[in-house]
Amino acid sequence: MTATIPAPRSSSSRPRKVNWEKWGWLYMRISGVLLLVLVFGHLFVNLVAGDGVHAIDFAFVAGKWADPFWVVWDTLMLWLALIHGANGMRTLTNDYARGRLRKVLLGAILVSTIVLILLGSLVIFTFDPCIGAAQGGDLAQFCTAKG
Amino acid sequence: MAESAVLEGASAPADEAPIESFTVTLIIRRFDSEFDDEPRWVDYDVELFATDRILDALHKIKWEQDGSLSFRRSCAHGVCGSDAMRINGRNRLACKTLIKDLDISKPIYVEAIKGLPLEKDLIVDMEPFFASYREVQPFLQASGKPEKERIQSVAQRERFDDTTKCILCAACTSSCPVFWTDGQYFGPAAIVNAHRFIFDSRDEAAQVRLDILNDKEGVWRCRTTFNCSEACPRGIEVTKAIAEVKAAVLRGKPDVPKSDLVSA
Ligand code: SF4
Ligand code: FES
Numbered sequence: 066m067t068a069t070i071p072a073p074r075s076s077s078s079r080p081r082k083v084n085w086e087k088w089g090w091l092y093m094r095i096s097g098v099l100l101l102v103l104v105f106g107h108l109f110v111n112l113v114a115g116d117g118v119h120a121i122d123f124a125f126v127a128g129k130w131a132d133p134f135w136v137v138w139d140t141l142m143l144w145l146a147l148i149h150g151a152n153g154m155r156t157l158t159n160d161y162a163r164g165r166l167r168k169v170l171l172g173a174i175l176v177s178t179i180v181l182i183l184l185g186s187l188v189i190f191t192f193d194p195c196i197g198a199a200q201g202g203d204l205a206q207f208c209t210a211k212g
Numbered sequence: 213m214a215e216s217a218v219l220e221g222a223s224a225p226a227d228e229a230p231i232e233s234f235t236v237t238l239i240i241r242r243f244d245s246e247f248d249d250e251p252r253w254v255d256y257d258v259e260l261f262a263t264d265r266i267l268d269a270l271h272k273i274k275w276e277q278d279g280s281l282s283f284r285r286s287c288a289h290g291v292c293g294s295d296a297m298r299i300n301g302r303n304r305l306a307c308k309t310l311i312k313d314l315d316i317s318k319p320i321y322v323e324a325i326k327g328l329p330l331e332k333d334l335i336v337d338m339e340p341f342f343a344s345y346r347e348v349q350p351f352l353q354a355s356g357k358p359e360k361e362r363i364q365s366v367a368q369r370e371r372f373d374d375t376t377k378c379i380l381c382a383a384c385t386s387s388c389p390v391f392w393t394d395g396q397y398f399g400p401a402a403i404v405n406a407h408r409f410i411f412d413s414r415d416e417a418a419q420v421r422l423d424i425l426n427d428k429e430g431v432w433r434c435r436t437t438f439n440c441s442e443a444c445p446r447g448i449e450v451t452k453a454i455a456e457v458k459a460a461v462l463r464g465k466p467d468v469p470k471s472d473l474v475s476a
Contacts, residue, residue: 084430084432160393
């Protein structure tokens with residue numbers, strides 16, 4: 066008589082589900098490469114090119130965001146960097162915190178990341194260069210000229 | 213040789229150059245659950261030659277000074293993998309660590325490997341280590357019964373050659389900071405031994421193993437710290453093997469060389 070022994074842990078018995086750890090790992094590599102370009106590009110344009118750091122004022126920011134290129138650049142940088150950082154903090158927390166403390170820390174990381182991303186996006190997309198122009202702001206002339 | 217070490221052996225015959233021996237201080241982290249609540253560091257002074265190994269020093273202590281000192285060893289030649297321990301803060305095999313490679317002007321610290329439950333002195337409970345080793349199904353799984361042997365090309369054999377060298381000493385796993393803090397992580401040794409079969413062209417269960425290693429924690433817990441590669445007494449490129457397993461999980465299959473053999 067021969068007995069058939071089912072193969073141990075045969076793949077059919079394990080439903081394939083999304084492994085977030087895998088995608089998280091992949092996200093870190095891809096966003097890392099992109100951020101290298103985005104962050105150093107950002108630093109160069111803001112701090113080195115032209116007048117360097119002295120050029121930064123309200124008008125400088127307004128000028129940059131008048132160009133959709135920089136809007137996309139900054140939005141990408143904001144989202145990628147915050148999620149990249151938050152995921153890094155999450156792995157660290159999983160490494161070193163246990164039980165309740167871990168839950169609290171993970172919750173804090175999640176909430177602060179969402180708040181920061183939303184705030185940042187809000188600023189980028191609702192930015193009004195003419196804010197305070199009536200009171201004689203930086204761009205008062207430009208704005209009144211525009212109407 | 214370190215100048216500050218004590219020189220001995222002046223009484224050797226005059227015609228032969230005397231072999232220098234040194235008094236070396238070893239500080240060993242002792243623990244006996246019957247008497248100690250906490251492990252404690254104990255000093256031993258031992259007469260050793262430059263060509264002696266830490267294992268010889270431990271033998272001398274056990275045989276001549278304190279018979280209660282406990283440690284594992286079997287082959288004494290780097291084959292069996294039973295005497296991995298932390299020597300001056302680095303995971304090494306006691307039988308492969310020569311005195312001449314250490315700075316004997318200072319005491320040498322010897323303690324059990326970390327991350328596994330301490331049983332006594334230099335002995336840890338290896339069960340969690342072997343449990344994760346068993347998890348990855350470290351045995352050939354092939355269907356069909358060939359006439360003579362399962363043929364493999366040179367390139368195919370070469371593909372997983374590095375990871376066949378593992379002696380399961382646990383030096384890598386117990387040097388891994390993720391393993392120290394997370395009991396769920398498989399640890400480098402288990403992944404090395406999974407790699408051994410995942411990349412073997414004769415094996416048919418690569419998919420199952422990749423699934424196991426893609427489990428929630430799985431292979432993604434690795435932080436590429438390189439502690440494991442540094443610790444491995446067999447010189448296995450452990451971190452590289454782990455990276456190859458990660459790539460295989462992402463791709464969905466391992467990149468095993470195609471057979472270049474002409475089937476007769
Ligand atoms: S990979 Fe190297 S360090 Fe790890 S168990 Fe095998 S032989 Fe020991
Ligand atoms: S005693 Fe066997 S490896 Fe050291």
